[in-house]
Amino acid sequence: MLSRYFIDRPIFAWVIAIGIMLAGIGAMLSLPIAQYPDIAPPGVGISATYPGASAETVETSVTQVIEQQLTGIDGLMYFSSSSSATGQSRITVTFQKGTDPDTAQVQVQNKVQQALSRLPSAVQQQGLSVTKQQTDFLMLVGLYDETDTATQADIADYLVNNFQDPIARIDGIGATQIFGSQYAMRIWLDPYKLAAVKLMPSDVQSAISAQNVEVSAGQIGADPAPVGQQINATVTARARLQTPDQFRKIIVKTQTDGSIVHLSDVARVELGNESYTTSARLNGHPASGIALQLAPGADALKTAEMVKAKVAELSSNLPHGYKVVYPRDTTPFIKLSVEEVIQTLLEAVALVVVVMFIFLQSWRATLVPAVAVPVVLLGTFGVLALFGYSINTLTLFGMVLSIGLLVDDAIVVVENVERIMEEEGLSPRDATIKSMEEIGSALVGIALVLSAVLLPMAFFGGSTGVIYRQFSITIVSSMLLSVVVALILSPALCATLLKGSDEEKRHKGWAGKFNRWFERMTDGYVRRTGKVMHRRKLFWGLYVVVLALLVLLFVRLPSSFLPVEDQGQVMVQVTLPAGAKSSRTSAAIDQVQNYFLNDEKDNVAFAFIMTGFSFQGQGENVGQGFINLAPWDDRKGIVNTAGSIAGRATKQLAAIRDAKVLAMTPPAIRGLGQSNGFTFELLNSGGLSRDRFLELRNQLIAAASKDPMLAGVRAATLEDTPQLKVNVDAEKLAVLGLTQANVDDVLSSAWGSTYVNDFVDRGRVKRVYMQADAPYRALPTDLDNWMVRSSSTGEMVPFSAFATTQWTMGPSTVSRFNGLSSFEIQGQAGDGASSGDAMDRMVELQKQLPAGTSYAWSGLSYQEQISGGQAPLLYALSVLVVFLCLAALYESWSIPLAVLFVIPLGLIGAVVAVWGRGLENNIFFQVGLLTTMGLAAKNAILIVEFAEMAHKQGKNALEAALEAAKLRFRPILMTSLAFIAGVIPLATATGAGAQSRVAIGTAVVGGMTTATLLAIFYVPLFFLTIARLFGSDKPHGAPPATTPDAGVPA
Incomplete structure (x- = not known):
């Protein structure tokens, strides 16, 4: 027997326990911390810009062209897009959970490349971006001027120049979005001055492109060189322009009389904004900000810490009055919610130890299950590390639930050893050996059943499956480690720590009063259990009523995916x-x-x-x-x-x-x-x-x-929104010698915003934009101020000669x-x-x-829809696996029914508790139900195991059931109260992340309460009914007997 081996070798048992703890400590120090695991499915974003285009034009010319290529991509779940009147096309491709984000990005990038040649040239010139990203902001880095001397444009330019690129390069950042823009060279065109010198916007654009360039002039004396060449030097010529004055001097035309037309003669040049779409303020001060999106799979807390460290480094030389803040930061809530769960975990440990001491009444006996707590919890961290999980609220919830479970096995061991020592007068060592022979299989059975209940959760897919797996792996690994400790370390501790029963101490003081009260309660419990089995039809009828009430309340519970939290x-x-x-x-x-x-x-x-x-x-x-x-x-x-x-x-x-x-x-x-x-x-x-x-x-x-x-x-x-539609008469264009291309060019350059090329501003490359000055694009009639040059006559023709306008309504997005x-x-x-x-x-x-x-x-709604469909299958699968495990354990198809029948008695308590507190049927409630199913089955197994042993020893089913109920009454109450005490801090939680803790705590406390109070009476009834129904009521080798306690003939 495994336990006997370690009873004889307690130091070996300690070595194993210490090894488990050391491995757990190492894992705990290295595990990342998060509020939740990576639940959101990975996404890839595609962004494109078509300057000056309407939303409908962007949709038909850009968005649809790209969307048509998004076929044959592995793991694609759905994609959505928006095309805006600001010329922006954004497509978000969402993938199934578990898809590798890097592979997804590569596949999407390849599809975009296939569509690139079909996109307008203006879109290709602006460039397309394909990035791994999530759809919300991890945090927002804000910069404001508390002196109010800087403009919003000044702050935005400083933020882009000094903060955006270093932050974007941080590992874990998927994408950035600036609220504001950096400076740009703005060329504001005057239509009257252009017409006076017979120029169109395209002429100005060509002149700027030709004169704002960098020339690669080569070298003097570069190889191959003449023999004896003595010098080698780089030749430099023109470089990109840098100041508004330099741009003003660009030559746009040489007149026939030899006079020169400069850019300043037809346009106003200034250092302005690249974009004027957004402006920001913080508490009334001018401000700007960078929104940061987390890359799929990245550690939120670690990434946020690196961002704040980088921002602190970059902030060392801020201009006077500039201050950095974080207007949106999800990490404080994450940290605080995790800290709250850890506090709940410690409270649960303390309450469990108190309950154990009250029942065991000996620090030596209490020490046996208490030692199991750090061994199992630390060992569980090691398992989490093996699976690549993090320390998050879900895994910590699993540990809180596990505390009551993991001490259960050790409590069962020490309680049974003390009972044998008291009743049979054996030494601690001999009592421990006999105890493990009696309950070893029950411990394994409990572990199998609880694992069977919770393990199916680990195989569900999608984001819901990620949540289920956190609980499943945590609780199952805790349970298995708990059984290992109960079979290896707990027997060794019992054999070495426990002393013979002190009858005098057990009958004195508070312990004596408690024990006398508990003995009276036990006697009353056995009598009432006998009456329950005497009135089997009545209590089976009540059981059916409980089932009906369970179904009625369950279907009426409001449903949701996750509870709403106060995230600050x-x-x-x-x-x-x-x-x-x-x-x-x-x-x-x-x-x-x-x-x-x-x-x-x-x-x-x-x-x-x-x-x-x-x-x-x-x-x-x-x-x-x-x-x-x-x-x-x-x-x-x-x-x-x-x-x-x-x-x-x-x-x-x-x-x-x-x-x-x-x-x-x-x-x-x-x-x-x-x-x-x-x-x-x-x-x-x-x-x-x-x-x-x-x-x-x-x-x-x-x-x-x-x-x-x-x-x-x-x-x-x-x-x-209202839109001004320009209707061009193609026949008039032909008569006037105009081309549609020139008309379109004038429209987009004047009323839109044309990107020309780049310039250098204080060492940073920025963009040059050309557009009509504000007074010449303010009213519909301003269109008539713009002219197109006739290719046949060379004269300037106003738009009024070939175009009309009308007001319409069109989409902004x-x-x-x-x-x-x-x-x-x-x-x-x-x-x-x-x-x-x-x-x-x-x-x-x-x-x-x-x-x-x-x-x-x-x-979130998509995930909620999926989770609602998965829950019934999960419950059914868990019950089926429990039945199969019990059938294998007892080598019987009928005895497992006595255990399964008890499950609704736990579920009714969970449902009533959640319904009574006005909570919802969400994922945390579902996990609570599954935990309750396992715990209810565990209590039933403790009774059924001993009843089956007594039945095999010659007692009939009634006697066996009553004896098992009496023997297991104290350990069932002790383990159940210990578990409930451990979960109460969850059910009464407040503060950050409290709603999630309340949801799961309420379900488990309510379920465990009824699973204990009702099951202690119903499990003997179930055992007796199954035994008589399947013809195994007769004792093995013993005549029928009468049970005086119950007054019921055997």
Whole structure:
């Protein structure tokens, strides 16, 4: 026997235990720390720019061309795209979890290369980027001037020049986005001056390209050289221009009279912004920021630490008044939530030790299971390292749940040894040997059953499978290590630490009072168990009622993917009417900033706001705010949580005229959406016109806005905006000797923004842009100021001679999903409803629309949909594997039923507890259910194992069941109370990340409570019923007997 070997060699047992702990310590010090494992599926982003193009032009000329090539890519889950009126095309390709991000990027890059030749030349000139990325921001590095002397453009240029590239090169950063822009050389054209010298924008562009170049002039005396050559030197000639004065002197034309036309004669030249789309402020000061996206698979905490170290290094020489802040930083919440779980873990250990001491009443006996805690926990860290996992809230949750489990095995060992010592008067060594012969198989059986319950989780795929695996591997490895300790170290400790039973001590003081009370309770328990088996039909009927109640409550539980956490951040989205200028947006978002800095000043650390950007899209009529809240300890009470603050802000800021303001909290899992709530994709699967498709979208949003199960339902893209359409008469072009190419060139150069080439500014290469000066592109009539040169006459022809204009409405952003035109709709569950209820309701409303549309889910909602379908299969698979393990253990198809019947008795407690606290059926609840299933089965096994042994020794089924119930009553209560005590800190958690702890803790505490209180009565009944049903009630070699306690004939 394995235990006997180590009973005789206790030092060897200690060596093994110490080796496990040392391996665990080494692993613990090297494991990365994260809030969650890498749950979000990997993504690859494609970005392209078509300057001056409308959203529809970008969609048809760029986005669709690229999308058509996205076929035959391994692991592709879905892709989405947006084409904006700012000329931006962004495609996000999302892959199945487990896909190698590097391989995915290479495959996408190859597909983009196939489409490159079909893209407009302006797009190719700007360049395309293909990057590994996630869809949200890890953090936002902000820079502001507290003296208010610098402009937003000055700060943005400094940030780009000095911060962006060093930060972008940090390992773990997938992509960066600057809120603002660096300087650029701006050539502002004057149409009247151009016409006076018969020039078009293309002539100016050609002149700049020809004269702003670097010449490779070669060398003097380079080989092969004449014999005797004595000198070798590099020849330098023209270099790129560097200052506005140098650009002003560019010669754009030489007149017939010999006079020279310089660039300054037809344009205004200045050092301006590369882009004027966004501006930012922090607490009222001019600011700029760099948003950082985490690369797939990167360690968030480690990457953030490297970013902050690099920023600290770069900040050593900041200009006077410049300050660095982090308006959005997810890492404090990650650190604090992990610290809270670690504190819960320590509290659980302390409570478990206290419970063990109360029952064992001896520090020597308590030391045996207490020693198992560090050995198993540290050993579990070693297993996590082998699987490449991290220290995160999920693995730590698994360890908290494991504490009660891992001491169970050692408690069973020491309790049984003490019982044998007391009843049979054996020495500690002999009692330990006999005890291990009795319970060794039960310990293995418990380990098999718990592993069978939890191990199937490890084989589920997708992001949900990642969460399940963290729990599965952690708890199963803890259980297996616990059994190893219980079979190797615990017997050795019992044989060497325990002393003979001290009857006098057991009957004195608090221990004596406790033991006398517990003996009376045990006698009462046995009598009541006898009555239960005497009234078998009644209690089987009650069991059926419990099953019905379980089903009824379970189907009525609201569902969600993950609980909503207070992450210390609030995001604000501001939208003004289509066509609104940035000045109006700036005025509105200033009111948003003032609200948070004044009305919520006790809850807000600082507010970073910007115009021209939002998660809806880019445009002058949108804005976005990142509100960094005060520390959690300074925001006590539910009214000061992030969710409450966001809710109040949305209501109060609704009073801002002409602005729609929505405050929201970040998503539960970084990388799965931009905010909490659902993400619904309405697809144009019927080839509807855009106007009809838009009409149906508005119809759906209107219906959803009236539904009490839904809240905050909104379009995730910007509304259509006024557009000025230029209609060119092709026949007039031909008559006037004009070409369509020249007309298009004048339009795009004047009203758009043409990238010419590069220049050097303080040692850094920057861009040169050419565009009409602001007064000549302010009104529709300004189009007539622009002229095109006739190729036949050489005269300048105004646009009024061949073109007309008209106002239309067009999209500012065109979205697509999986190759179909789409509208993304976001929202949250209404009061009293769950995210699952909200998702179901959205599907119902979509099905009520006329034909031509379909739907899909993305982001967190996509994962929630998958997880909802996996849960029933997971439960069924776990029960099946448990049954097969028990059948193999007992060599019986019937006895395992006595164990399986107890599982609903645990589930009812979990469901009632969660329902009673108003919680939801989410992944943490599902893990809690599976844990409860294993624990309920464990208690049943302790009784069934001893009942089966007694039955084989000659007792009938009734006697065997009652004897087993009496013998195992104390260890079952002790192990169950120890486990419940260990999990109570989860169920009562507060602070960062509390909702997740509460979700799993409530389910397990409720489930374990009923699994203990009901199972101790029902397991003997199940054993007796199965024995009689399958004809194994007769004793082996003994006549029928009567049990006086129960008053029931055998």
